[in-house]
Amino acid sequence: MHTTRRDFLRFSLAGSSMVALTGALPNFLGRAVANTPQPQQGGARDTILVVVQLTGGNDGLNTVIPFNNPDYVRLRPTLRIQNSLRVNDSIGLHPAMTGLHGLLQDNALCIVQGVGYPNPNQSHFRSMDIWHAASTAETLNEGWIGRALRHIPAATSFHLANPNESAPLALTGAPARVPSIATLDDFQLRLQASSASDRRQQRDLLNTSSRPAENPPPSLLDFVQRTAVQTYASSQRLSEIGRNYQPRVPYPTSALGNHLKLAAQLIDANIGARLFYVTHDGFDTHAAQAPLHTSLLRDVSDSITAFYRDMAARGQGNRVLIVTFSEFGRRGHENGSQGTDHGSGAPMLFVGGRVRSGLVGEHPRLVNLDNGNLPHAIDFRQVYATLLDQWLGVPSRPVLGQAFDAVDILRRA
Amino acid sequence: MFQSPQAINAQWAWQPYRPSAESPWDLKKAGHLLRRATFGPSWDDLQAALRDGPERTITDLWQGRSDAQAEEVYGTMARTIAGANTGPDGQNNGGQISSLWLYRMLYSPHPLREKLTLFWHNHFATSNIKVGSARFMLRQYDLMRGHAQGNFRTLLVEMSRDPAMMIWLDTVLSQRNRPNENYARELMELFSLGVTNARRPGQRNYTETDIREAARALTGWRIQNNEPIFREADFDPTEKNVLGQRGNWRGDDIVRICLEQESAPYFIAKKLFRFFISDTLEPAPALLEPLATEFRREWNFGAMAERVLRSNLFFSQHAYRAKIKSPVDYLLGIVRGLDGHRVAEAGQGGVGTVELARALEGLGQRLFYPPSVAGWDGGRAWLNGQTFLLRQNLALALTSTNDNRFGRRLDPAPFLRRHGAQTNAQQIDFLVRLFLQGDVSAATRERLTQYAAGAERATYPVYWTADDAANHRSRTLCHLVLCLPEFQLD
Numbered sequence: 001m002h003t004t005r006r007d008f009l010r011f012s013l014a015g016s017s018m019v020a021l022t023g024a025l026p027n028f029l030g031r032a033v034a035n036t037p038q039p040q041q042g043g044a045r046d047t048i049l050v051v052v053q054l055t056g057g058n059d060g061l062n063t064v065i066p067f068n069n070p071d072y073v074r075l076r077p078t079l080r081i082q083n084s085l086r087v088n089d090s091i092g093l094h095p096a097m098t099g100l101h102g103l104l105q106d107n108a109l110c111i112v113q114g115v116g117y118p119n120p121n122q123s124h125f126r127s128m129d130i131w132h133a134a135s136t137a138e139t140l141n142e143g144w145i146g147r148a149l150r151h152i153p154a155a156t157s158f159h160l161a162n163p164n165e166s167a168p169l170a171l172t173g174a175p176a177r178v179p180s181i182a183t184l185d186d187f188q189l190r191l192q193a194s195s196a197s198d199r200r201q202q203r204d205l206l207n208t209s210s211r212p213a214e215n216p217p218p219s220l221l222d223f224v225q226r227t228a229v230q231t232y233a234s235s236q237r238l239s240e241i242g243r244n245y246q247p248r249v250p251y252p253t254s255a256l257g258n259h260l261k262l263a264a265q266l267i268d269a270n271i272g273a274r275l276f277y278v279t280h281d282g283f284d285t286h287a288a289q290a291p292l293h294t295s296l297l298r299d300v301s302d303s304i305t306a307f308y309r310d311m312a313a314r315g316q317g318n319r320v321l322i323v324t325f326s327e328f329g330r331r332g333h334e335n336g337s338q339g340t341d342h343g344s345g346a347p348m349l350f351v352g353g354r355v356r357s358g359l360v361g362e363h364p365r366l367v368n369l370d371n372g373n374l375p376h377a378i379d380f381r382q383v384y385a386t387l388l389d390q391w392l393g394v395p396s397r398p399v400l401g402q403a404f405d406a407v408d409i410l411r412r413a
Numbered sequence: 414m415f416q417s418p419q420a421i422n423a424q425w426a427w428q429p430y431r432p433s434a435e436s437p438w439d440l441k442k443a444g445h446l447l448r449r450a451t452f453g454p455s456w457d458d459l460q461a462a463l464r465d466g467p468e469r470t471i472t473d474l475w476q477g478r479s480d481a482q483a484e485e486v487y488g489t490m491a492r493t494i495a496g497a498n499t500g501p502d503g504q505n506n507g508g509q510i511s512s513l514w515l516y517r518m519l520y521s522p523h524p525l526r527e528k529l530t531l532f533w534h535n536h537f538a539t540s541n542i543k544v545g546s547a548r549f550m551l552r553q554y555d556l557m558r559g560h561a562q563g564n565f566r567t568l569l570v571e572m573s574r575d576p577a578m579m580i581w582l583d584t585v586l587s588q589r590n591r592p593n594e595n596y597a598r599e600l601m602e603l604f605s606l607g608v609t610n611a612r613r614p615g616q617r618n619y620t621e622t623d624i625r626e627a628a629r630a631l632t633g634w635r636i637q638n639n640e641p642i643f644r645e646a647d648f649d650p651t652e653k654n655v656l657g658q659r660g661n662w663r664g665d666d667i668v669r670i671c672l673e674q675e676s677a678p679y680f681i682a683k684k685l686f687r688f689f690i691s692d693t694l695e696p697a698p699a700l701l702e703p704l705a706t707e708f709r710r711e712w713n714f715g716a717m718a719e720r721v722l723r724s725n726l727f728f729s730q731h732a733y734r735a736k737i738k739s740p741v742d743y744l745l746g747i748v749r750g751l752d753g754h755r756v757a758e759a760g761q762g763g764v765g766t767v768e769l770a771r772a773l774e775g776l777g778q779r780l781f782y783p784p785s786v787a788g789w790d791g792g793r794a795w796l797n798g799q800t801f802l803l804r805q806n807l808a809l810a811l812t813s814t815n816d817n818r819f820g821r822r823l824d825p826a827p828f829l830r831r832h833g834a835q836t837n838a839q840q841i842d843f844l845v846r847l848f849l850q851g852d853v854s855a856a857t858r859e860r861l862t863q864y865a866a867g868a869e870r871a872t873y874p875v876y877w878t879a880d881d882a883a884n885h886r887s888r889t890l891c892h893l894v895l896c897l898p899e900f901q902l903d
Contacts, residue, residue: 125787166794180799195873206897224901228801337586371625
């Protein structure tokens with residue numbers, strides 16, 4: 001039996017001592033869920049966005065490859081890919097990405113080439129912040145997804161967390177903090193109790209003792225209290241769900257595969273989940289790039305493909321859109337260490353049942369490079385604007401601060 | 414940023430703290446000092462600090478005690494691990510070096526030195542995930558530990574030819590005609606300057622061209638027989654223009670040029686500020702100026718760190734509970750609080766650090782495996798829903814008798830008896846003073862009292878004796894205290 005959204009609501013916090021905190025709680029615990037449009041309702045937005053961050057600067061030139069361009073051969077004497085998977089007569093995918101290549105044939109993969117921003121910054125940390133905040137302002141405090149969530153407060157969101165990872169800037173600014181979760185099994189408070197009633201009393205004590213003061217001054221204690229209250233509530237709710245999920249296709253056993261499987265489980269639980277954020281580290285390939293990059297791209301391709309096929313097998317293929325990005329691409333020419341240094345423009349990949357499959361935009365030129373950096377033709381905020389306006393149903397202008405031309409990523413519904 | 418940093422008088426801030434009627438030396442300040450300067454106090458540590466006063470306590474912490482026996486045990490383990498694990502990384506040697514350092518943090522007679530070494534590990538964040546050599550990681554650890562209370566310039570020069578760093582940031586692969594920019598970039602961005610000027614926000618400290626030029630100067634370094642060597646043949650001997658200075662620069666020149674920049678002393682002082690004072694207070698340049706001005710003279714990091722520890726600001730409300738405990742501080746704070754390090758002194762075998770190292774991984778602070786070259790974000794980033802629950806569950810694993818991982822050596826029941834805490838009231842009072850120095854609300858204290866009273870009346874399984882029930886109550890009270898939000902604050 002599936003736990004439905006209604007069952008879920010039954011366990012909601014109405015009447016409990018934590019109602020006063022609703023604004024600070026993940027929205028799937030509050031009343032907002034009641035306003036989430038039902039998938040079967042005509043015209044309702046129930047689209048799901050999964051953002052996959054490739055941390056470290058993915059080598060776009062060896063991901064979406066102009067395989068017969070003589071300049072590519074010149075720039076990459078040892079790192080050039082010779083057996084790429086054909087997209088057309090001039091562009092191929094890295095040979096490790098067989099899964100995504102298969103999705104291309106199923107009309108479920110869109111490749112946007114040459115995405116970046118003017119005056120690219122080549123610090124990992126600064127450039128990542130720029131992508132997260134969708135801004136090049138000096139001080140960046142809010143993320144583009146966090147701001148978007150203010151327009152769709154009922155959209156339940158999850159950060160699928162690695163142990164070493166803090167909540168991403170992209171998610172800050174949301175009306176309620178986005179919970180970070182690694183596995184449903186670990187997302188439980190364990191207690192040593194002599195009886196059910198003892199367990200309940202301990203739980204109550206911690207819940208009550210963690211409640212923040214009314215209108216407290218901002219402080220670290222208040223932050224910890226809110227984290228505690230949110231987490232206790234979320235963990236108790238999540239312990240009720242997701243028990244019936246079985247993947248329809250095998251997932252890779254990698255961290256990324258596990259995170260995307262958890263996303264599928266949370267979608268299957270039908271709690272109004274619409275946004276997922278997951279990161280995949282290791283793309284900073286300054287040296288001995290080839291074997292490392294191959295295994296990274298294989299993982300990305302296999303994990304995303306499994307997730308999409310799992311969703312499609314559940315009839316949810318048209319609801320999901322997976323997007324990959326990296327803080328920058330890498331330098332056109334390889335360095336002397338069989339690696340590549342920090343660069344700029346790079347491709348983004350989009351997977352889902354409603355993408356316009358194939359290539360969008362031209363591959364960046366490989367001559368007259370600015371200090372070896374590939375130029376960009378599409379601003380990443382154009383991509384964000386498209387995702388906001390056309391996929392999430394959020395007006396992009398207030399989120400991004402200005403209007404950006406859309407990119408032809410999605411088929412019209 | 415919670416408070417207006419302009420409100421803090423920079424002269425007052427760095428003058429030594431002297432106890433006074435308004436700001437007495439008490440349990441709270443002793444706990445604060447021992448949390449920041451060590452890995453958390455035991456009851457005896459707190460009492461000794463109360464007795465000795467701040468000046469002598471800091472002097473003792475700064476000098477440490479010598480413990481030949483502990484050092485010999487450490488040395489034997491380190492040699493064994495380094496000798497046995499020189500190949501590609503595996504779970505095995507990774508876990509071994511992490512637990513080796515934890516062993517030292519837990520049992521060292523000089524914990525402040527380990528604490529500052531952890532500061533440097535976060536600064537020069539190098540991960541064995543790429544280095545793949547326990548030998549090199551421990552060598553880098555020795556380098557940082559050797560200079561932890563010493564000279565920053567020396568440390569930076571040495572770090573530039575440290576084998577683990579050379580592998581981590583690809584110096585060892587950089588070619589004279591096609592230099593690798595990895596180390597040059599992070600030397601400026603993360604190790605010495607930062608991206609933007611410390612005193613003039615918005616102004617960049619260096620350009621992409623500076624990085625490319627510096628990368629050429631940093632060529633020529635290789636590792637041979639486990640030692641760094643400079644090979645002329647691999648060095649780019651032509652002129653470089655780095656940060657406005659032209660010359661045929663080598664690696665040491667680049668370090669010198671970086672340290673001549675205005676931002677350098679502020680950059681390090683600010684990191685130290687965040688480490689010792691506050692996660693949330695953004696120090697104005699004017700507040701850091703007295704530290705930076707002095708630091709720039711000889712790059713005596715130790716003197717700066719000691720000045721901060723002794724300062725008015727360190728013992729003020731600006732610093733008190735103004736940090737989130739790191740996973741290391743959280744876990745070792747529990748172990749040390751429960752006399753886990755003393756159990757070993759009594760010859761009973763201490764808490765195993767292999768399991769502690771594994772636990773730290775889940776909490777996001779795997780030693781010798783920082784998430785990136787920028788180190789751990791720290792502060793609020795330590796806590797999210799998942800890591801928060803893992804912390805509570807690890808506190809349970811450490812204090813319950815249902816979990817074998819930590820050898821049941823921290824059982825709070827006999828611990829509380831040893832410290833003479835018998836009744837519920839005595840136990841609650843002792844635990845709250847030991848772990849929180851009294852920093853909980855009266856309401857929370859009352860709830861603990863109510864819980865304990867209720868537990869005394871509860872029906873237990875028929876096979877439990879009265880002692881079993883009392884012990885269960887002690888363990889549960891201890892776990893509940895460790896789960897209070899207040900315990901997450903450093």
